[in-house]
Amino acid sequence: MCxxxxxxxxxxxxxxxxxxxxxxxxxxxxxxxxxxxxxxxxSIKIEKCLGAPSQYMDLDRFKxxxxxxxxxTTVGIGHxxxxxxxxxxxxxxxxxxxxxxxxxxxxxxxxxxxxxxKENLKKQGHNFKSDTDTEVVPHLIxxxxxxxxxxxxxxxxSASLLEGSFGLAIIHKDYPKTLFVLKxxxxxxxxxxxxxxxxxxSTNAILRYTDRYLVLEDGEMxxxxxxxxxxxxxxxxxxxxxxxxxxxxxIEGILLEDLSKGDxxxxxxxxxxxxxxxxxxxxxxxxxxxEGLAVLGGLIDYKEKLRNIDNLYIVGCGTAYNAGMLxxxxxxxxxxxxxxxxxASEFRYRKQNFSPDNSVFLSISQSGETADTLxxxxxxxxxGFTTLxxxxxxxxxxxxxxxxGIYTRAGTExxxxxxxxxxxxxxxxxxxxxxxxxxxxxSESSGISFIKELExxxxxxxxxxxxxxxxxxxxEVFRDIEKxxxxxxGIHMPIxxxxxxxxxxxxxxxxxxxxxxxxxxxxxxxxxDMSLSVVILPKDDLFxxxxxxxxxxxxxxxxxxxxxxxxxxxxxxxxxxxxxxxxPKLNNPVMYPLIEVLxxxxxxYYFAKQLGNNIDKPRNxxxxxxxx
Ligand code: AGP
Numbered sequence: 001m002c003x004x005x006x007x008x009x010x011x012x013x014x015x016x017x018x019x020x021x022x023x024x025x026x027x028x029x030x031x032x033x034x035x036x037x038x039x040x041x042x043s044i045k046i047e048k049c050l051g052a053p054s055q056y057m058d059l060d061r062f063k064x065x066x067x068x069x070x071x072x073t074t075v076g077i078g079h080x081x082x083x084x085x086x087x088x089x090x091x092x093x094x095x096x097x098x099x100x101x102x103x104x105x106x107x108x109x110x111x112x113x114x115x116x117x118k119e120n121l122k123k124q125g126h127n128f129k130s131d132t133d134t135e136v137v138p139h140l141i142x143x144x145x146x147x148x149x150x151x152x153x154x155x156x157x158s159a160s161l162l163e164g165s166f167g168l169a170i171i172h173k174d175y176p177k178t179l180f181v182l183k184x185x186x187x188x189x190x191x192x193x194x195x196x197x198x199x200x201x202s203t204n205a206i207l208r209y210t211d212r213y214l215v216l217e218d219g220e221m222x223x224x225x226x227x228x229x230x231x232x233x234x235x236x237x238x239x240x241x242x243x244x245x246x247x248x249x250x251i252e253g254i255l256l257e258d259l260s261k262g263d264x265x266x267x268x269x270x271x272x273x274x275x276x277x278x279x280x281x282x283x284x285x286x287x288x289x290x291e292g293l294a295v296l297g298g299l300i301d302y303k304e305k306l307r308n309i310d311n312l313y314i315v316g317c318g319t320a321y322n323a324g325m326l327x328x329x330x331x332x333x334x335x336x337x338x339x340x341x342x343x344a345s346e347f348r349y350r351k352q353n354f355s356p357d358n359s360v361f362l363s364i365s366q367s368g369e370t371a372d373t374l375x376x377x378x379x380x381x382x383x384g385f386t387t388l389x390x391x392x393x394x395x396x397x398x399x400x401x402x403x404x405g406i407y408t409r410a411g412t413e414x415x416x417x418x419x420x421x422x423x424x425x426x427x428x429x430x431x432x433x434x435x436x437x438x439x440x441x442x443s444e445s446s447g448i449s450f451i452k453e454l455e456x457x458x459x460x461x462x463x464x465x466x467x468x469x470x471x472x473x474x475x476e477v478f479r480d481i482e483k484x485x486x487x488x489x490g491i492h493m494p495i496x497x498x499x500x501x502x503x504x505x506x507x508x509x510x511x512x513x514x515x516x517x518x519x520x521x522x523x524x525x526x527x528x529d530m531s532l533s534v535v536i537l538p539k540d541d542l543f544x545x546x547x548x549x550x551x552x553x554x555x556x557x558x559x560x561x562x563x564x565x566x567x568x569x570x571x572x573x574x575x576x577x578x579x580x581x582x583x584p585k586l587n588n589p590v591m592y593p594l595i596e597v598l599x600x601x602x603x604x605y606y607f608a609k610q611l612g613n614n615i616d617k618p619r620n621x622x623x624x625x626x627x628x
Contacts, residue, residue, distance in 0.1 A: 002108040002622075003029035003080040004094075004188075006169035006199035008179040008226045012072040016047070016059055018209075019078040022198070023053040025205040025259055028267075028414045028616070028623040029108075030082030033093035037104035038076035039176040040066065044104045048093040052617060053080065074176050074226055077169045079106035082622040085114070086131025096135040098142035099127050102173045105141075107134040108201050109165035109186035110627050117161060137168060152223060155180050156236045159221065165371075165626070169199050177226040182236060183216040186626055187369055187397060190214045190222060190231065192248065197224045197231070202393075203251045204259060204412060211251040215395065220244065253394040258412035266615040268415030268506075272601050273465055276458040278410045278420045279594075282427040283455060292447020294435040298406050302360075305386055307439045311354040313385075314341045315376050316364035317625065319418040319501060323390075323425035324364050325494035326593055330429060333491070333590065334437035344372035345628070348379060356384040362432075363389050366413060366421035367624035368396020375628070377401055390428050392421050406432065415616050416623050417505045419601045422498060423461075426594055430454055453588040457595065460584050464598045467581070471599055474561065474579045475606035481532040481559065485512035485523055486600070488536035489546055492516075495536055495593045499600030505618045506608035516549045527558035534561045534603070536596050539568035540589035547573040561603075563596050 003026030007018055019036040034057060035048035045066055049056035063071055079094035086092040095104040111117075114133035117140065122128065126139040140161060144154035151172050159168075165185030172178070181188055181199045191198035191206030191213045198209045199222075206213055214233070216222060221236040234241040264270035286295050299306065312331065314324035321343050328341040340354070344363070361380040365373045368391040377398060381387050389402030392410050399405060410424035431454075438447050484503060488496035493515045500513035514523050516535065527533065533553045537546045553560050554576040562568075562577040565585045574580055581599045586592055608615055 002082050002626075003027070003201045003205070004106045004108050004167055004169050004199070005078040005201075005205055006076070006106070006171075006179050006181060007196060008075045008177070008224050009196045010074070010226050010229060011195065012074055014070055015073045015076045016062060016071055019076045020053055020057050020059060021208065022200065022205045023057070023078045023080050025208065026080050026201060027052055027054055028416060029201060030080040030622045031617045032083050032088035033081045033090070034079060035093045035095050036076055036078040037095040037171065038071065038073045039171055039173055040071060040073050042173055044097065044101055044171070044173050045071070046095060046097070046104065048090050050088060050090055050093070075171050075179055077104060077106045077171055077179070084110060084627055085133045092130045092132050094132075094134060096130060096132065096138055098138035100142060103138040103141050104171050105134060105137045106169050107137060108167040108626065109184070111136060111162050111166060112164035113162070133164075137162070137170075141170070151175060151178075152180070155182070156221065156241070159236050167201060179224045181216065181222045181224065183220055184218050188216045190216065190224070192231075194229065197226070199224070204254060207251050207254055207256055207259075212248050213251060214246045214248060249395070253407070253409070254412050259414070266415065268417055268419060268605060268615050271413055271415050271420045272598070272605065274411070275420050275423050275598065276461040276465070278424055279427055279461060280458045281409045281411075282424045283431070286431055287451045287455065289448060289451050292444045292451060293438055294431040296406055296431060296435055298404050299388065299435070302386060302388070302404050305360065306436060309337060309358055309360050311338045311340070311359035313347070313352065313354065313359065313361045313380070314339060314364065315344045315347045315361065315373060317344050317370050317372055319422045319498060320364040320366060320370075320373070320425060322494045322498040322501065323422055323429060325497065326426055326491065327362075327364075327429035327433065329491045329494065330433040330590065331436060334433050334442060335440040337436060337440065344370065344376045347376045348372060356386070359385065361385040361387045363387070363398055363402065364425050365389070365396075365398045366392040366408075366410070366418055366425070368393040368398040369624045369626050370398070371626050371628050374398055374401065390425055390432070392424065414623075416618055416621050417502055417604070419502075422597065423594060426597075427454070427457070430591075430594070450588065453586065453591050457591060460586070460595055461598060464583055464595050465602075467599070468602055471581060471602040472606040474581065475603055475610060477579060478532050478559065478561065478607075479610060481530060483526055483531040484509060484534065485514060485526070485531070486534045486536075487514055487516040487519060487549065489516040489542045491590060491593055492536040492538075492596065495597050495600065496534075498597055499534060499536070499604070502601055502604035503607065505621060506604045506613060506615060507611060508613065508619065516546050519549050520552060524552065524556060527553060527556040529557045529559065532559045532561060534563070534600070536563045537568060538563070538565040538583065538589065538592045538596065539571070539585070540592065543568060543571070547571065550576055563599055565592070
């Protein structure tokens with residue numbers, strides 16, 4: 001949610017090109033507007049655009065306005081916006097300036113007390129040009145400098161007045177060799193090479209330049225100096241500002257090719273088709289087939305705790321929550337453990353009845369940054385719970401805060417609508433369920449066959465994806481529908497929810513999702529010949545009962561798309577379906593969710609494509625939601 005970038009180089013260069021490229025790398029974090037600012041000939045020069053920088057940032061115009069073919073500079077900052085305070089507009093796009101135009105600031109996060117700060121600053125004569133919370137920051141710094149403070153002191157003084165969350169990058173027209181960075185609640189990493197510093201909300205935007213980086217913690221500020229390529233990091237609230245020495249880290253788990261679409265039309269399409277490979281990578285080295293065990297190194301210190309739990313909370317948002325619901329179905333199916341799967345934004349504010357003594361808290365997150373999930377985790381830590389995380393982004397806040405966890409190894413996911421991260425979360429939950437089941441009564445032979453089936457999933461996924469043209473055709477068949485609902489029972493229910501979420505995100509159409517048996521208790525009212533019911537119904541022990549719902553939908557003239565396996569497809573009830581997507585038959589029905597989600601991802605993808613929607617960047621959304 002908003003992406004910030006700051007680049008400081010030893011030597012003059014065409015930095016604006018780098019800034020824009022980095023904004024493109026960070027575009028998934030916000031794309032309703034963008035901007036860059038550089039220090040050039042002792043003044044701040046700004047260029048902004050409405051919409052995604054990859055499409056709308058006009059560097060030729062920038063160069064023309066400045067009157068130079070090559071704009072050489074040593075420092076600059078940039079920002080991709082996902083609007084929270086004030087609508088998307090050029091004046092609300094970052095960077096924001098002080099009255100004198102000397103100081104430029106980019107910000108990721110929310111300044112909670114900005115209204116009172118703004119009121120005071122206005123009384124002191126400051127002139128505001130945007131509706132954003134961010135704009136108070138350059139004015140505060142300006143005000144403090146007017147009082148005689150140095151730039152560094154003015155930033156420290158201003159930061160101490162801010163409440164809320166922020167990642168900030170700050171430049172001043174008179175300091176072309178200095179870049180200031182602050183962190184409180186929003187992620188910031190500092191990439192380091194011999195020639196440059198690159199400050200970014202995510203290491204994704206650093207990797208292009210270097211794989212060495214430092215992580216700022218909350219309450220820390222860094223002064224980066226290009227004169228001698230030095231950095232001074234300190235706690236900005238501590239008067240002594242004692243220098244903190246941090247170990248450099250190496251960026252892991254991201255490849256530069258993850259940041260490009262390759263031969264695919266969109267990142268989402270690429271990520272859908274990557275799932276056989278990412279699934280393989282999630283499983284790799286995490287099974288002991290001879291003994292039917294899951295080998296989860298990250299949880300090794302919590303083996304005893306997990307052996308003795310009676311209850312488990314699983315918490316996440318959106319897709320991660322849907323994976324959590326699937327985890328609940330699985331774990332309750334395979335073990336005697338009670339599982340409460342909850343949406344993080346609700347969980348935080350609810351009374352929770354499990355005790356830390358015999359329960360564990362598990363959060364799920366692709367980004368590892370989602371504010372609601374992170375705050376739920378912190379709250380459960382305060383309450384004394386053991387906290388585990390299933391996280392994709394290595395070293396992210398949730399990974400960092402959790403007592404222990406499992407990385408999902410899906411690689412970088414750029415498409416805002418999650419696909420490979422979901423299947424990686426699901427596979428991780430299957431491994432986690434197996435580890436719990438094996439200490440709660442599952443036999444060795446069942447463990448062995450569970451692993452064998454799990455390891456066969458990547459090849460089966462490949463087969464399912466080979467059917468993509470058929471799914472594209474089916475999306476065309478239903479092009480004229482006015483309403484849609486996704487339905488599934490038991491272990492298929494979370495997949496119905498995930499199918500509906502994908503469809504909504506990409507097509508902008510409302511999509512219902514219900515347990516199949518709930519249909520007759522209300523959702524049936526919407527069924528008519530312009531409605532499509534997507535029913536997930538492979539041949540398992542709920543097939544017969546599910547077939548009744550198919551009859552009911554058809555009796556109300558509803559249109560019907562069924563996802564079933566080769567066995568289910570032979571059933572006479574399937575004659576009622578307008579279209580059927582057939583997936584391979586599995587020996588262990590508990591594994592169906594891992595493959596039945598793929599046609600739903602493709603269906604949403606092709607449906608949105610024919611509408612001409614922006615697949616990778618659906619309107620109003622952002623990849624990581626770091627506001628509450
Ligand atoms: C998924 O398609 C969504 N974009 C969204 O629901 C997402 O899963 C949710 O915001 C949670 O994100 P996280 O996994 O990064 O915590």
